[in-house]
Amino acid sequence: MVHAEPVADLARRLATALEAHGVTTLVEVLPDAEAAKTIDVAAHLWGMLGRAGFTRGDVVVAVGGGAVTDLGGFVAATWLRGVPLINVPTTLLGMVDAAVGGKTGINTAEGKNLVGSFHPPAGVLCDLDVLATLPRADLAAGLAEVVKGGFIGDPVILDLVEADPAAALDPHGEVVRELVERKIAVKAAVVTTDLHESSLREILNYGHTFAHAVEQVEGYRWRHGDAVALGMVYVAELARITGRLDAETVERHRAILRSLGLPTSYEPGRFDELLAVMGRDKKTRGSTLRFVVLDAVGSPSRLVGPELDQLRQAYDAVTQTPA
Numbered sequence: 001m002v003h004a005e006p007v008a009d010l011a012r013r014l015a016t017a018l019e020a021h022g023v024t025t026l027v028e029v030l031p032d033a034e035a036a037k038t039i040d041v042a043a044h045l046w047g048m049l050g051r052a053g054f055t056r057g058d059v060v061v062a063v064g065g066g067a068v069t070d071l072g073g074f075v076a077a078t079w080l081r082g083v084p085l086i087n088v089p090t091t092l093l094g095m096v097d098a099a100v101g102g103k104t105g106i107n108t109a110e111g112k113n114l115v116g117s118f119h120p121p122a123g124v125l126c127d128l129d130v131l132a133t134l135p136r137a138d139l140a141a142g143l144a145e146v147v148k149g150g151f152i153g154d155p156v157i158l159d160l161v162e163a164d165p166a167a168a169l170d171p172h173g174e175v176v177r178e179l180v181e182r183k184i185a186v187k188a189a190v191v192t193t194d195l196h197e198s199s200l201r202e203i204l205n206y207g208h209t210f211a212h213a214v215e216q217v218e219g220y221r222w223r224h225g226d227a228v229a230l231g232m233v234y235v236a237e238l239a240r241i242t243g244r245l246d247a248e249t250v251e252r253h254r255a256i257l258r259s260l261g262l263p264t265s266y267e268p269g270r271f272d273e274l275l276a277v278m279g280r281d282k283k284t285r286g287s288t289l290r291f292v293v294l295d296a297v298g299s300p301s302r303l304v305g306p307e308l309d310q311l312r313q314a315y316d317a318v319t320q321t322p323a
């Protein structure tokens with residue numbers, strides 16, 4: 001079982017329960033957040049599994065946010081070429097996105113999630129009660145991925161957030177439960193059709209080309225969900241500039257994300273740095289950047305090879321907006 005320090009109590013209780021049922025449990029505390037997603041941490045765990053005689057009859061249990069399930073999943077995918085994985089997401093983002101759908105991965109010096117595999121979990125245990133201790137900023141970051149699901153596939157999500165943003169931020173309320181169920185349904189429908197991202201699955205990457213670039217240039221000090229919020233505004237502006245999306249829907253992005261306290265603007269002067277990183281996005285083919293854009297709410301499509309000037313105009317649009 002792997003976990004980070006902030007959910008140590010929960011992991012201890014789970015390990016105790018497993019031991020009580022006769023399951024021998026090896027528990028390892030990981031570096032917190034993005035610091036867990038490195039080849040060094042993976043290699044450390046491979047060493048532990050080897051010394052413990054971990055076999056294909058054993059199970060990796062990842063208890064934590066998306067960073068822990070991405071790293072735990074990557075180790076499960078690679079050890080003995082694949083052992084079973086059970087995810088116990090403890091952040092909203094993990095519940096609605098990272099722990100479901102089978103993407104696992106680590107970062108390299110060149111970028112985010114550049115090494116990984118598709119390794120679906122054997123099970124995901126999702127208990128909304130564990131969100132009681134999650135800081136509000138992390139709850140909001142998780143809502144960014146929920147809102148993404150609204151824009152690409154389920155507009156009722158957007159209606160629910162617009163009707164009562166405070167309720168969306170209350171982990172004990174019924175609105176959060178409905179948002180979680182709806183977002184997982186959007187993701188499940190996509191992933192069951194295209195697990196390996198040959199085409200349709202790319203829509204789950206809405207906002208992520210710019211988001212991942214921001215995360216990297218910021219040294220992973222930005223929450224992933226915050227970067228996704230900004231990335232969705234960037235790509236909505238790009239879609240408007242290229243004649244795909246109306247200005248009203250772009251403003252709807254800003255209004256919804258701001259109502260949740262999420263970032264919708266960035267600092268000027270970093271376009272060249274971000275452009276270089278965006279070139280390493282997994283959707284890029286050769287030197288051609290490809291973005292998931294919306295033609296309308298619920299109608300995602302692709303924008304292939306936008307002009308440099310259009311990319312820059314979209315950057316200007318997100319750097320001139322007051323936060």
Ligand SMILES: NC(=O)c1ccc[n+]([C@@H]2O[C@H](COP(=O)([O-])OP(=O)(O)OC[C@H]3O[C@@H](n4cnc5c(N)ncnc54)[C@H](O)[C@@H]3O)[C@@H](O)[C@H]2O)c1
Pocket residue numbers: 004005006007032033034037064065066067068070090091092093094097098099100101102103104105113130131132133134135138141142223224225
């Ligand atoms: N594999 C996928 O499909 C997928 C999807 C989306 C995001 N991701 C990845 O997920 C990561 C982001 O995940 P995240 O937003 O969960 O961040 P995170 O895993 O970094 O967790 C955020 C913080 O919350 C703490 N925490 C977790 N649960 C808690 C709880 N119940 N109470 C108090 N503190 C708690 C963590 O220890 C950490 O400090 C990124 O690396 C992103 O790339 C992966």
Ligand SMILES: O=C(O)C(=O)C[C@@H](O)[C@H](O)[C@H](O)COP(=O)(O)O
Pocket residue numbers: 097101103105112113145197201202204205208282
């Ligand atoms: O499940 C997917 O597919 C996604 O793209 C979900 C994203 O929210 C997630 O952040 C994912 O890890 C990004 O994938 P990547 O392939 O761009 O690294």
Ligand SMILES: [Zn+2]
Pocket residue numbers: 097145208224228
């Ligand atoms: Zn994401």
